[in-house]
Amino acid sequence: MRQGLFTLLRANAESSGRACAVSSLVFQAVTGEAVRGSREAWTDVWLAASNAGGAIDFSETVGAEQVGPLVDVELERAAAGESIVGVLCEPEGRKIAFAVLEKPRSPLQQHWRRLARVMVHPDFQGIGIGAYLVGQMHEEARRLGLQQLRLTVRGGEGLEKFYGALGYRVVGCHPDGVLIGPGQYRDEVTMVVRLIE
């Protein structure tokens, strides 16, 4: 487990008018069995972010009985060493944001990872924490010697803009690849960032 302290610009938090007076958070990159300690917090963040309209596997209001099994899949992957979970914590320990670096299985794709499950608790959205979390995942990927990260986003959510500002470029689109309700389709957009030039 690695840790790194950072200072969020207090002015950013204050100008947002949101309920976050936190001036520093702790980033942890966790893999192996240690990740299991995050189950409850991750479920809470996933539930809250999803039910606030987030594009993380659901389009309708969900409960712990739906989110819990997906968290368990992520915990199993991380426990098996197939992924690394990035966690942002408040100084007093509350976990408020998560993201995952997933390892492709092909031996020909070990120079990149898939960035997935990026989520910030809604109480802390809109003040720069998501961008900071993705930046920390980039640093972790560079420490691992990786060259690229790939992700997919649900079209129509504005997420291409969020990731575009962080260096990602659209490299593909699966038209109507996401079915969010009867007859309601969204594109699945693939984006890639190069970590080294």
Ligand SMILES: CC(C)(COP(=O)(O)OP(=O)(O)OC[C@H]1O[C@@H](n2cnc3c(N)ncnc32)[C@H](O)[C@@H]1OP(=O)(O)O)[C@@H](O)C(=O)NCCC(=O)NCCS
């Ligand atoms: C998407 C998410 C991770 C962004 O985190 P955040 O902390 O709210 O975002 P930040 O405050 O760091 O925003 C950074 C910039 O991206 C922009 N941005 C954030 N979310 C955006 C969105 N959905 N659409 C367009 N722009 C967005 C912000 O306006 C900000 O722009 P600025 O620098 O010009 O002010 C967060 O809103 C979230 O957890 N959403 C629910 C889960 C989800 O949908 N995850 C995406 C899975 S691919």
